[in-house]
Amino acid sequence: MPRQAEAAAIRPASAFVHCSGGAKPYMVRDKSGKRARPPADARGRTAIMRLFAYIAASCLVLSGAAEAQLSGAGDDPEDIARDLETADTSPDGADADPWEGFNRKMFAINDGFDQHLMIPAAKAYRTVTHKKQRKGIRNFLANLRTPVILVNDLLQGEFSRAGDTMGRFVINSTIGFGGMGDPAERLGIEQHSEDFGQTLAVWGVDSGPYLVLPFFGPSTLRDGFGAGVDLTADPAFWVRTDPATYFRFSRAGANIVSAREPLIEPLADIRTDSLDFYASIRSFYLQSRKREISNGRTNYEDLPDIGEFEEFDDLE
Structure with missing residues (x-):
């Protein structure tokens, strides 16, 4: 037929x-x-939608706060995966972790949630989609996060980056088929991430203690507060209709599973190779946040004073 x-x-x-x-x-x-x-293609689309809805519903049941994921991941998950493969994840950052006892317990709960739900879901998602499809979904979700990035670009006074953000949105939403493609990158307009936690850092707010949030993972007191503010910068947050609610939680599920899929192997390697998985993840998070806040620029204030090295004392 x-x-x-x-x-x-x-x-x-x-x-x-x-x-x-x-x-x-x-x-x-x-x-x-x-x-x-x-038809097979309709069954495939239905399977993907069911998977996303399942993840979103699970987060809602387990944490009661799935909407906090609506703003999406900060960096491209593939970039995070590459960073994990080359990162220095030696156990450090203990000075920034006065709540380590609580954080380790919460980390263990999150890890169990990850092992029994997120990893199987991410593997299932990988099975029912092609690599190009997954890339298109990540592009689409990143495009939806434009309002949050744009607001924080402006709040930080990064007007050139705000122009890039708006340019990417216009280009990718039109000739990029609603954001599924990324022609803006081919035109030299690189993707970047901003959030209110970074904005607070630019304004001089200290990060505060390291904090592991239930079902959401590593953060700091400043970044946890910033995530809540970012939620209100998303237009979808303010639309309170049944279709909008379905969209928000479906999008939450899509964000979570799409972000977890490329991290399956890198995180498994760190788990296997590290002496302390918790401390390694803490170290990577704190390092990556410093890099994001500085927009990749070297912060010379973080470098030690040359006078601290005893080897130079003999030269005086």
Whole structure:
């Protein structure tokens, strides 16, 4: 049967949602009332949507705060994966971790959540999608985060970067097919990330103690507060309708699973190779946040005073 005829002979795949009890997954009915399977591409799309909805619902049930993920990950997950492979994850940062006892317990809970839900979900997502599809989804989700990045660019006085942010949004939303593609990068407009935690740092607010948040992972007191502010900068936060609610939580699930998938192997390697997995993750987070806040520029104030080295005392 030609594909067009097959598609016309059955109801849309979404009709399954409204079927009464007893229907089998992915089954619809043709015009004669007999059950029929939708086309393979429709089943694939439905599987991906179900996976995203499952992750979002799980986060809601377990943490009661899935909406905090709506702003998406800060950096491109593939960039984070590359950084993890080359990062210095030696256990340091203890001075910034006065709440280590609480943080280690919360880290263990999060790790169990990751092992039993997030990793299986990320592997399933990898199985049902192609690499190009996953890249398109990450691009689309990053494009949706433009309002948060733009607001923080402006609050930091980074007007050139704000122009880049707006330019990327216009280009990728039009000739980039709604953000699925990234033609702006090919035109030399690189993606960057900003959040209110970084804005507070630029304003001179200290990071405060290192803090592991339930189900959300490593943070600091400043960054945790900043994440809540970023939520209000997202236009989707203010739309309180049923479709908007479905969109927010579906987007939350998509953000989480899309960000976790490229980190499967790098995090597994760190778990295997490190003497203290908790301390290694803490070290990587604190290092990466310093880099993000400085926009990749070297902060010479962090370098030791040359007078601190005893080797130079003999030269006097």
